[in-house]
Amino acid sequence: MSDTESRPHLPGAQAASLLNAQIVAGQDLRQAVAHATAIEELQALGPQLSAWSTRNEHVLVRVFGESERQDYRLASPPTTGTRSIEDRRTQLERRADARLGYLHGAVTRIELAEQIPCSTGKVIGLAQQGKRDNATPDAPAATAPDESSRKPWWRAALTSPWTIAICAPLIVGALIAIRSYVTARIAHSDATTVTGSIVCESGRQIVGVWIAASTGQKDSGYAHLGPPNPTGTSYPIGSTGTYSYLLPHGGSYAVHVGCGGSAAHWDSRNYSPLLSSRTADLRCDDPTGAEHGVIPRGKCISATGP
Numbered sequence: 001m002s003d004t005e006s007r008p009h010l011p012g013a014q015a016a017s018l019l020n021a022q023i024v025a026g027q028d029l030r031q032a033v034a035h036a037t038a039i040e041e042l043q044a045l046g047p048q049l050s051a052w053s054t055r056n057e058h059v060l061v062r063v064f065g066e067s068e069r070q071d072y073r074l075a076s077p078p079t080t081g082t083r084s085i086e087d088r089r090t091q092l093e094r095r096a097d098a099r100l101g102y103l104h105g106a107v108t109r110i111e112l113a114e115q116i117p118c119s120t121g122k123v124i125g126l127a128q129q130g131k132r133d134n135a136t137p138d139a140p141a142a143t144a145p146d147e148s149s150r151k152p153w154w155r156a157a158l159t160s161p162w163t164i165a166i167c168a169p170l171i172v173g174a175l176i177a178i179r180s181y182v183t184a185r186i187a188h189s190d191a192t193t194v195t196g197s198i199v200c201e202s203g204r205q206i207v208g209v210w211i212a213a214s215t216g217q218k219d220s221g222y223a224h225l226g227p228p229n230p231t232g233t234s235y236p237i238g239s240t241g242t243y244s245y246l247l248p249h250g251g252s253y254a255v256h257v258g259c260g261g262s263a264a265h266w267d268s269r270n271y272s273p274l275l276s277s278r279t280a281d282l283r284c285d286d287p288t289g290a291e292h293g294v295i296p297r298g299k300c301i302s303a304t305g306p
Contacts, residue, residue, distance in 0.1 A: 009062070009063060009064060009065055010062065010063055012110050012111075012113065015063040015110050016107055016110050016111075017294075018059050018062070018063060019059060019060075019063065019103050019106050019107050019110070020107065020295070022052070022055060022056050022059055022103055023100060023103050023104065023107070024264070024265065025052055025055075026052055026056075026096055026099060026100045026103065027100065027263065027264035027265065028264045028265075029045065029048055029049055029052055029096060030093060030096040030097070030100065030263075030264070031262070031263055031264040032045055033045055033049075033089060033092045033093055033096060034089070034093065036085075036089065038085070039085045039088060042085065042088045042089060042092060043088075045092060046092065049092060049095055049096060052099075053076065053095075053099055056072065056099055056102075056103060057069060057072055057073070060072050060106060063106070063110075064106070072102060075098060075099075075101075075102045075217050075218065076095065076098055076099060097221050097222060098217065098218070101210075101212075101217045101218075101220040101221060102217045104210060104212060104220070104256065105212065105217050105220070108212065108254075191246055191247060191248050191249065191250065192246075192247045192250040192278060193244055193245070193246050193247070193278070194211065194244070194245050194247055194253060194275075194278055194279070194280065195242065195243065195244040195245075195278070195279050196242065196243060196255075196279050196280040196281050196282060197240070197241065197242050197243075197281045197282070198240070198241060198242075198243060198255075198257055198281075198282050198283075198284065198300070199239065199240045199282070199283045199284065200239045200240075200257070200259035200260070200270075200284050200286045201283060201284060201285055201286050202239070202259060202260070202268075202286040202287075202288055203239045204239060204259045204260030204261075204267060204268075204286060204288075205236060205237075205238055205239055205259070205260060206225065206237050206238070206239065206240075206241055206257065206258070206259060207258045207259070207260065207261055207262055207263050207266060208222065208225075208257075208258035208263050208266060209222065209223040209225060209243045209245075209255060209256070209257055209258070210222055210223070210255070210256040210258075211223050211245040211247070211253050211254075211255060211256075212253060212254045212255075212256060213247055213248075213249075213251060213253050214251045214252040214253060214254075214274065215247075215248075215249045215250075215251045218248075219247060219248045219249055219251075221245065222245075223243040223244060223245040223255075224243060224244045224245065225237050225241060225242075225243055226241060226242065227242060228244060239259075243255075252274050252275060252276045253274070253275055254271060254272050254273065254274050254275065255271075255272040255275065255280065255282060255300060256269060256270070256271055256272075257269075257270040257271075257272075257282065257284050257300055258270075259284060259286040259298075260286070260288075266295060267288075267295070267296075268286050268287055268288070268295060268296045268297065268298055269295055269296075269297050269298070270284035270285070270286055270297065270298040270299060270300045271297065271298075271299060271300060272299075272300040272301075272302060273302070275302060277302075280302050281302065281303045282300040282301065282302055282303070283300065283301050283303060284298055284299070284300040284301075285298040285299055285300075285301075286298050
């Protein structure tokens, strides 16, 4: 995907607002799935999740353009036949988590696009301006017609159409081989568990921890809260507690922390920088003031380094 295609087609604040509304709706559905006690409830939630996913697709296309549609569909996990209520719940939770992860990643892309404006045109403009500034009436910027005849033999050979025609396929083949090797190395890397502690400095309860993996949305998800246990169930951990998450392919990651509210509705969203250590103890400043209904955002600082 090119830089132009990945940049939002709407103003950053409007795009983020649309996506955040979908995130909140998805968190409500996921909580309903987790609390369902009958197979009939889960069967009713399935169509609701599908309808929510369709709305996600429409919003993503509106924000990023038509090219986003296929990427979103490929990120959704396949649906398989299930019999027990636990299998059905697990499948719906995975569908919701995958799509929530994609939406979180889309919001992060918007934030990065806002922070790093495209400067290609500016760079080209400066380069052209430099050529004009260096030109004088005695030394014009235009190249003399016979300058190419004075090129060294090696430069003429490198720019020859025959050289390019012969070497280009070799270069492309080498790049494809390198990419395949790197992809294979990543695909076969060992999974890594990341752990740490979190403090919401406002004193509000930690209600959710999302791990955004740099290897992609399929490797991102909600972290386990509290000490490990045989059932893998998360428990309320107050304003201070521990978390753990299995990164399927290792790599760096960022931690998104919800302080206050509920698992479906975070009172504040707090973001860590990109981390590479396997253990990260975080302190989140957790702002408490909200303006115009916008969920406030804070920062989580690592006490154990990157």
